[in-house]
Amino acid sequence: MLQSPSVIAVILLAFHVVGVVAALHAVMTVRTAPGAIAWAGSLLMMPYVTLVPYLIFGRSTFAGYVDARRFNDDRLREIRHGMTPREREARSACVVHEPTQVCMRALPRLTGMPCLANNDVRLLVNGTQTFDAIFAAIGQARQVLIVQFFIVHDDALGRRLQALLCERAQAGVKVYFLFDSIGCHALPRRYVRTLLEAGVDARPFSTHRGFVNRFQLNFRNHRKLVIVDGREAFIGGHNVGVEYLGERPPLAPWRDTHIALRGSAVLDLQMSFAEDWYWAAREVPHLLMPPPEVGGSMTCQVVPTGPADSQETCSLFFVEAIQSARHRLWITSPYFVPDEAVFAVLRLAVLRGVDVRILIPARPDHVVVYAASTIYAYQAVTAGIKLYRYQPGFLHQKVILIDDEAAAVGTANLDNRSFRLNFELMVMTADKGFAADVAAMLEADFANATRIGLDEFLGAPAPLRVAMHVAKLFAPIL
Structure with missing residues (x-):
């Protein structure tokens, strides 16, 4: 059925009016001048082409996530209040107020997290070494297990992880499993359902909560983190899939690096996870103080970053x-x-x-x-x-x-x-x-x-x- 010219004109006018509003929004919110100019110009000249991409890709800040931080700060105060005097003293003694390394001096204020002594970090080079260490540590979990990945595949490696998480949950360990909804778009529902049935608390990290984020596909949780009983953490580039073991052409052999960390900085890594978990689940995970006897002589600074930060x-x-x-x-x-x-x-x-x-x-x-x-x-x-x-x-x-x-x-x-x-x-x-x-x-x-x-x-x-x-x-x- 053909539309009358007046109806088409009204539709085009509506697009241009919304385009003007969106262009003003881009000018006010896009962080970089080139980005603001590009979006505003496109929205003004071609709104019928640019409006949908702007809804998906245009925002540079993640609305609502800051509430998770505020709630998390309250939780951190609760943790400190629940510490024994010895634990509070040990935590305070780890804080490095004036790092000698130039590269670390601005980071505590930039991140809101302290620079901490008494850590031990070791390199894990490539997938086999990384996942052997991670799976061995998971098998030793007794209280709380935190697992967060951007991508998880339902392949041989993914099913090994699934089996370990289910086994630990059935043994009475509190298991948190957080995965990015975009990175894991191909992960079958049955994979997550099996985890849930075994008692694993599994949640997707999605930006869709609330109308203002309804169309957003651009913000992704790219973090890869495993923490075992507040004692040891694993961070790095590996996701969960056989390609990260170098077993899938044409990109094989895959070259990647992870680290294993013990010591005072593990608590800050837990706090980073807690912000993500609160956004996904609206609850604060159970966190554990790193044992004071577990650590080393290294100084570490945890640097969590994301689109909810007040600065870049x-x-x-x-x-x-x-x-x-x-x-x-x-x-x-x-x-x-x-x-x-x-x-x-x-x-x-x-x-x-x-x-x-x-x-x-x-x-x-x-x-x-x-x-x-x-x-x-x-x-x-x-x-x-x-x-x-x-x-x-x-x-x-x-x-x-x-x-x-x-x-x-x-x-x-x-x-x-x-x-x-x-x-x-x-x-x-x-x-x-x-x-x-x-x-x-x-x-x-x-x-x-x-x-x-x-x-x-x-x-x-x-x-x-x-x-x-x-x-x-x-x-x-x-």
């Missing part, structure tokens, strides 16, 4: 890490799509004479992101930054090495999605021995990489270079 915590974390380097800065990331602030301090580090090396994959897992990374790599190489492509398989690790005494491992990538859209979790460490271990690991990775030259971009066919420039336009949501 993840981007500022990278800026602080980069600008603190004096002679060496090595970074590994599966994606290289930096924002202007991070790109600027990387160039300044080179001008200071710092050995700036960035390791990225030679194989793509996301074609658009890979194309954008290629043009950013070309711009970085022209600025004197040394970029390398890891050759044996897909590189997924997220590691930063600063000089000879600081290193960070976690979930944050060197891209705008991690900077502003994902919930991420990093742990900064200050220890020369651990930094040496990280340096040795990265030296082996660089030995399996080839350095990127200007010809990678300039030698590409003209249509491919145009496609790279188009991909770069999507950098704010990559």
